[in-house]
Amino acid sequence: MEHMDSVKIQPIEAKEVRAALEQAATQTEMNLPVYDGHCQNHSSVNGVYPVCENTQWTCGFWPGEIWLSYELTGEEKFKTAALKLTDSFAERIEKKIEVDHHDMGFLYSPSCVAAYKLTGSETGKKAAILAADQLISRFQKKGSFIQAWGAMDDPSCYRYIIDCLLNLPLLYWAGEVTGKAEYADIAHQHITTCLKNSFRPDGSTYHTFYMNPDGTPSHGATCQGYRDDSFWARGQAWGVYGSILSYRYTKNPEYLDTFRKALAFYQTRLPQDLVPYWDMIFTQGSDEPRDSSSAAIVACGLLEAVRYLEGEEQKSCMELARRMVGSLVRSYTPASLSKGAGQILHGTYSKKSPYNTCTPEGVDEYTSWGDYFYMEALTRLDRDWELYW
Ligand code: GLY
Numbered sequence: 526m527e528h529m530d531s532v533k534i535q536p537i538e539a540k541e542v543r544a545a546l547e548q549a550a551t552q553t554e555m556n557l558p559v560y561d562g563h564c565q566n567h568s569s570v571n572g573v574y575p576v577c578e579n580t581q582w583t584c585g586f587w588p589g590e591i592w593l594s595y596e597l598t599g600e601e602k603f604k605t606a607a608l609k610l611t612d613s614f615a616e617r618i619e620k621k622i623e624v625d626h627h628d629m630g631f632l633y634s635p636s637c638v639a640a641y642k643l644t645g646s647e648t649g650k651k652a653a654i655l656a657a658d659q660l661i662s663r664f665q666k667k668g669s670f671i672q673a674w675g676a677m678d679d680p681s682c683y684r685y686i687i688d689c690l691l692n693l694p695l696l697y698w699a700g701e702v703t704g705k706a707e708y709a710d711i712a713h714q715h716i717t718t719c720l721k722n723s724f725r726p727d728g729s730t731y732h733t734f735y736m737n738p739d740g741t742p743s744h745g746a747t748c749q750g751y752r753d754d755s756f757w758a759r760g761q762a763w764g765v766y767g768s769i770l771s772y773r774y775t776k777n778p779e780y781l782d783t784f785r786k787a788l789a790f791y792q793t794r795l796p797q798d799l800v801p802y803w804d805m806i807f808t809q810g811s812d813e814p815r816d817s818s819s820a821a822i823v824a825c826g827l828l829e830a831v832r833y834l835e836g837e838e839q840k841s842c843m844e845l846a847r848r849m850v851g852s853l854v855r856s857y858t859p860a861s862l863s864k865g866a867g868q869i870l871h872g873t874y875s876k877k878s879p880y881n882t883c884t885p886e887g888v889d890e891y892t893s894w895g896d897y898f899y900m901e902a903l904t905r906l907d908r909d910w911e912l913y914w
Contacts, residue, residue: 532797532798534797534798534799534848534849534851534852535848535851536844536847536848536851537847537848537850537851537854537906539906539907541851541854542850542854542903542906542907543907545854545858545903546597546900546903546904546907547597548858548862549590549593549594549868549896549899549900549903550593550594550597550598550603551862552862552866552867552868553590553591553593553594553603553900554594554600554602554603555862555863555864556574556864556865556866557591557602557603557606559574559576559864559865560574560576560587561606561609562606562609562610562613563576563577563578563579564576564577564578564579564581564583564584564587564610564613565577565583565584565586565587565867565893566581566583566893567581567582567583567874567886567887567892567893568872568874568886568887568890568891568892568893569865569866569867569887569890569891569892570890571890572859572866572890572891573864573865573866574865574866574867574891574893579610579613579614579616579617579622580617580622580623581623582626582628582631582632583631583892583893583894584614584632584636584893585614585631585632585633585634585635585636586631586635586893586894586896586897587610587893587897588607588610588611588614588635588636588639588640589634589635589636589639589897589900589901589913590868590896590897590900591603591606591607591610592607592635592636592639592640592643592913593897593900593901593904594900595607595643596643596904596910597904597907604643604644607636607639607640608640608644608646610636611636611637611640611646611648611649611652612648614632614633614636614637614649614652615637615648615649615651615652617632617652618633618652618655618656618659619652619655621659624656624659626663626673626674627660627663627671627672627673627674627685627686627689627692628688628692629656629657629659629660629692629695630656630660630691630692630693630694630695630696630914631688631691631692631894632656633652633653633656633657633695634653634694634695634698634913634914635897635913635914636649637649637650637652637653637656638653638695638698638913638914639913641653642911642913650702653695653698653699654699654702654703656695657695657696657698657699657708658699660692660695660696661696661707661708661711663677664711664714664715665677665683665736665740666740667736667738667739667740668683668718668736668737668740668741668742669714669715669717669718669740670685670714670715670718670719670736671685671689671692671711671715672684672685673685673686673688673689673733680738683735683736683737683738683743684733684734684735684736684746685715685718685719685723685733685734685736686732686733686734686748686760687719687723687730687731687732687733687734687760687763687764687767688732688759688760688763688767689715689719689767690716690719690763690764690766690767690768690770690771691763691766691767691770691914693712693715693716693767693770693771694770694771694773694774694912694914695914696708696709696711696712697709697712697771697774697775698914700712709774709775712771712774713775716768716771716780718736718742719734720768720779720780720783721742722734722742722745723745723764724764724783724786724787725745727790728786728787728788728789728790728791729756729761729787729790729805730756730757730760730761730763730764730787731745731746731747731753731760732745732746732747732748732749732750732757732760733745733746733747733748734746747880747881747882748881748882748883749874749875749876749881749883750804750878750881751803751804751806751807751878751880751881752804752806752878752880752881753880755804755805755806756790756794756804756805756806757803757804757805758801758802758803758804758805758816758819759803759816759818759819759822759873761787761790761791761801761805761819761823762791762818762819762820762822762823762826763822764783764787765784765787765788765791765822765823765826765827766822766823766825766826766829767826768780768781768783768784768787768826769781769784769826769829769830769833770826770829770914772784772833773829773832773833773912781830781833784826784830788823788826788827788830788842791805791823792845794808796808796809796810796811797809798852798856799820799845799848799849799852800815800816800817800819800820800849800852800853800856800857800871801815801816801819801820802814802815802816803815803816803819803873803876803888804876804878813876814871814873814876814888814889815871815872815873815889816871816872816873816892816895817853817857817869817870817871817872817892817895817899818869818872818873818892818894818895818898820849820852820853821850821853821869821895821898821899821901821902822894822898823849824846824849824850824853824898824902825898825901825902825905827842827843827845827846827849828842828843828846828902828905828906829905829912830842831843831846846902846906847906849902850899850902850903850906853869853899853902854903857869857870857871858870866891867891867892867893867895867896868891868895868896868899868900869891869895869896869899870889870891871889872887872889872890872891872892872895873887873888873889873890873892874886874887874888874890874892875887875888876888
């Protein structure tokens with residue numbers, strides 16, 4: 526294993542953070558007329574995001590970027606654009622357009638929960654509660670997990686994935702605004718199953734985990750990672766950020782412990798510039814593509830964790846976050862802004878390997894969530910930010 530101390534990435538300073546955030550908001554502004562009322566594709570194609578309808582699991586990230594730009598600038602054009610998308614998300618959940626999967630948090634937290642928190646939008650609130658209802662409709666009582674994809678009565682689809690940890694905050698939020706305990710109870714049952722099965726003893730994670738129809742655990746596998754037993758970089762990042770988000774809402778010390786273990790493993794596999802290869806089976810010196818989105822997600826997790834940690838641990842998480850974001854700002858942003866471009870280069874959505882089952886797309890491109898979490902990390906460094914999650 527390589528070590529990262531030969532090249533020391535310097536932590537980002539406050540002025541650099543602000544400049545990067547302003548640049549990101551300018552890129553977002555430039556893209557407003559390109560996507561007007563529509564969404565960005567999950568990833569760019571040759572560096573430009575195609576326009577797409579509001580049908581993908583990733584569509585919440587573009588409005589999330591617009592809301593973050595609104596928070597930074599206070600400019601009405603961002604608010605108007607984001608509220609137009611809120612209507613689109615309301616229509617999507619009301620008409621149940623492509624919502625037969627678990628990604629309701631990815632979709633509705635940075636779009637509609639954000640709209641409600643920032644403007645009091647009742648449309649956003651209602652849509653996000655409907656999305657939480659949709660999410661709990663995927664709960665499998667036998668096995669106690671939220672099923673990721675596919676028909677609920679098809680035993681071959683009887684699995685959940687590590688990514689779902691980012692969908693749970695929608696349930697905590699829905700519980701808080703409705704007063705109904707069922708949402709948080711299902712979140713609790715799901716994360717309990719996930720912690721039992723998806724985190725290996727060394728703190729690494731399986732991307733997906735199959736359950737038997739009788740509710741007993743079957744086996745870990747991958748879809749987008751290199752191999753079933755490897756370390757898909759974004760899955761590991763969902764594990765880091767997802768566990769601390771659940772800690773935020775529950776203060777269950779087991780979740781904080783999981784955050785620590787997942788983070789410790791992540792750090793052992795980072796190359797010198799702190800931005801992982803798409804699967805962390807690849808380390809310093811590999812020719813494989815990176816996944817910059819993984820670093821942005823982990824930086825957000827670190828910056829959430831510093832709210833609860835103390836002393837040296839808090840200091841080292843803050844320092845690592847500042848170094849990771851520094852690396853992204855200095856080495857992963859495009860040289861100039863252009864219409865349809867994103868915020869951080871070198872993301873990887875799904876890379877085909879001889880052992881995985883994914884459709885290859887978005888390799889070494891911008892990714893919609895990478896851009897969003899990059900802006901979220903910068904925002905968290907810029908001020909005490911109230912979460913959309
Ligand atoms: N949630 C799917 C992914 O991270 O690609």
